[in-house]
Amino acid sequence: MKKTGWLLWLLFSGTALFAQSLQKPKLVIGVVVDQMRWDYLYRYEARYSAGGFRRLLREGFSCENTFIPYTPTNTAPGHTCVYTGSVPSLHGIAGNSWYSRQLGRHVYCTEDSTVQTVGNLSVAGKMTSGNMWASTSAAGKMSPRNMWASTITDELRLSNNMRGKTIGIALKDRGAILPAGHTANAAYWYDNGSAGFISSTYYMQELPQWVKNFNNRKLVDQYMSQPWKPLYPLNTYVQSTSDDKAYEGALFGEDNTFDHRTDMLTSAKYEAFRTTPYGNIYTIEMAKAAIEGEALGADSTTDFLTVSFSSPDYIGHTFGPNSIEVEDNYLRLDRDLAQFLQYLDAKVGKGAYLLFLTADHGVAHVPGFAEEMHVPAGTSSEALLRKNLNEGLQKEFGAANMILTLTNYQVFLNNDTLAKKGISRQAVKEAVIRLLLQEQAIAKAFDLENIAAAALPERIKTMVVNGYNQKLSGDVQFLFKPQWFEGGKTGTTHGVWNPYDAHIPLLWFGWKIKPGRLNRETYMTDIAPTVAALLQIQMPNAAIGNAITEVTTGAVQAQSPAAKR
Ligand SMILES: [Zn+2]
Numbered sequence: 001m002k003k004t005g006w007l008l009w010l011l012f013s014g015t016a017l018f019a020q021s022l023q024k025p026k027l028v029i030g031v032v033v034d035q036m037r038w039d040y041l042y043r044y045e046a047r048y049s050a051g052g053f054r055r056l057l058r059e060g061f062s063c064e065n066t067f068i069p070y071t072p073t074n075t076a077p078g079h080t081c082v083y084t085g086s087v088p089s090l091h092g093i094a095g096n097s098w099y100s101r102q103l104g105r106h107v108y109c110t111e112d113s114t115v116q117t118v119g120n121l122s123v124a125g126k127m128t129s130g131n132m133w134a135s136t137s138a139a140g141k142m143s144p145r146n147m148w149a150s151t152i153t154d155e156l157r158l159s160n161n162m163r164g165k166t167i168g169i170a171l172k173d174r175g176a177i178l179p180a181g182h183t184a185n186a187a188y189w190y191d192n193g194s195a196g197f198i199s200s201t202y203y204m205q206e207l208p209q210w211v212k213n214f215n216n217r218k219l220v221d222q223y224m225s226q227p228w229k230p231l232y233p234l235n236t237y238v239q240s241t242s243d244d245k246a247y248e249g250a251l252f253g254e255d256n257t258f259d260h261r262t263d264m265l266t267s268a269k270y271e272a273f274r275t276t277p278y279g280n281i282y283t284i285e286m287a288k289a290a291i292e293g294e295a296l297g298a299d300s301t302t303d304f305l306t307v308s309f310s311s312p313d314y315i316g317h318t319f320g321p322n323s324i325e326v327e328d329n330y331l332r333l334d335r336d337l338a339q340f341l342q343y344l345d346a347k348v349g350k351g352a353y354l355l356f357l358t359a360d361h362g363v364a365h366v367p368g369f370a371e372e373m374h375v376p377a378g379t380s381s382e383a384l385l386r387k388n389l390n391e392g393l394q395k396e397f398g399a400a401n402m403i404l405t406l407t408n409y410q411v412f413l414n415n416d417t418l419a420k421k422g423i424s425r426q427a428v429k430e431a432v433i434r435l436l437l438q439e440q441a442i443a444k445a446f447d448l449e450n451i452a453a454a455a456l457p458e459r460i461k462t463m464v465v466n467g468y469n470q471k472l473s474g475d476v477q478f479l480f481k482p483q484w485f486e487g488g489k490t491g492t493t494h495g496v497w498n499p500y501d502a503h504i505p506l507l508w509f510g511w512k513i514k515p516g517r518l519n520r521e522t523y524m525t526d527i528a529p530t531v532a533a534l535l536q537i538q539m540p541n542a543a544i545g546n547a548i549t550e551v552t553t554g555a556v557q558a559q560s561p562a563a564k565r
Pocket of ligand 1: 313
């Protein structure tokens with residue numbers, strides 16, 4: 001009797017003490033919303049629920065002026081920067097893809113020919129002999145090996161002698177692989193062929209049973225059996241233009257207006273799934289399955305779960321930030337997040353997990369919409385610029401194909417041709433800059449090898465230097481005018497220095513975080529050092545950011561209007 005009483009006392013006092021002063025969080029959850037602009041926190045706020053973004057703003061700490069400190073502002077460098085605290089100049093992920101002079105071709109950020117797909121079911125979803133899933137797809141030939149730096153997820157694993165676990169989840173391979181780092185137990189990404197999550201032999205030889213069970217639930221078929229209807233009557237989406245606009249893209253085999261008949265799609269249904277808000281809840285379901293399947297946050301050794309929501313990016317590219325589709329996506333994501341936070345409270349415990357939410361980049365308005373509003377805007381294409389450059393250079397120097405390629409708004413000279421013909425690189429670079437400046441789309445062009453001399457505002461110069469990788473970048477960089485980008489007549493994109501691409505949300509929530517709001521400027525590179533400081537572990541090995549110390553003291557600036565509701 002006495003013994004039981006003592007045990008009970010120990011149990012209860014222990015639990016109470018635990019919740020009050022956990023030495024470490026049981027779980028860290030890094031959330032990236034692909035393409036979420038900072039202003040979406042407030043633009044759609046009136047119809048956000050109490051438990052989603054508003055809860056993060058009310059109970060958490062918001063860094064209101066967080067910027068990406070480099071170009072190109074794309075998905076792979078973005079996820080890498082969040083988790084390494086570093087920039088393309090140092091971490092080696094110079095774009096979603098980049099041109100390798102060594103290989104003479106473009107390289108995809110997470111490609112790895114030495115590994116195989118694990119778990120692809122696309123061979124009619126059948127099991128092959130034994131208990132192995134057929135692995136025929138190239139979608140799984142991926143790993144983090146092209147990333148030069150360690151991630152905060154690596155540093156956490158190294159800090160506890162690999163006793164904690166790291167799992168990365170996203171529809172996009174790069175959104176799952178780069179955050180989870182080199183030492184991850186696993187990264188899982190979505191495969192169009194099998195409408196399920198796959199991985200690669202970098203991590204494992206076979207999917208764990210819990211992933212097979214998850215894939216066998218056939219959730220994508222369930223989601224895609226219903227049309228995507230707006231949550232509210234269309235005329236109540238006052239933050240968006242009317243539904244039918246010629247400058248909006250269309251879903252695969254569908255059109256640009258509600259209801260989106262995803263249930264009627266016959267071809268590319270599983271690929272089109274990415275461009276629906278169901279991709280978000282599907283990602284959350286997979287995250288929950290991972291927490292349960294891997295017992296994440298179940299003991300006192302800190303685990304790390306990285307979650308990236310890819311669908312907002314696909315939807316944003318197709319329909320643009322002023323579309324009902326984007327507004328509806330964020331209202332739904334908000335509800336999904338509320339549900340996920342409730343789940344984490346119940347499963348891991350309130351205050352026992354640390355969560356941050358940010359974005360890998362923002363997005364520009366659709367040029368057609370901007371023009372409709374009399375905002376100067378336009379598009380051009382790197383193919384066209386390359387053609388014009390090659391023609392201009394041939395006239396001047398008498399040699400054909402002097403430009404190898406244009407990528408990430410950079411020009412790569414054909415060094416072999418120049419050497420063979422004895423043409424000066426310096427003279428060609430000067431001619432390239434002169435020719436580029438004749439293009440309507442282009443505002444600035446400069447020599448990347450001599451960037452200190454470029455007449456650029458300091459802020460932009462810093463971003464270009466941080467993005468410039470001497471081994472992977474081109475020779476001449478050009479900047480388009482604001483609201484101009486490489487693209488076509490419909491939809492939109494991101495990738496440049498401008499605030500619409502570079503200003504991202506950054507919210508902290510849970511373990512050790514005090515409610516508050518910070519208006520001083522912070523950077524994407526500060527996220528990993530802040531997590532390192534909170535966890536009292538080593539910073540990633542190429543980190544150049546600073547810990548945001550205010551997150552544990554809170555209330556730096558007046559609370560946001562949302563916090564008062
Ligand atoms: Zn994108």
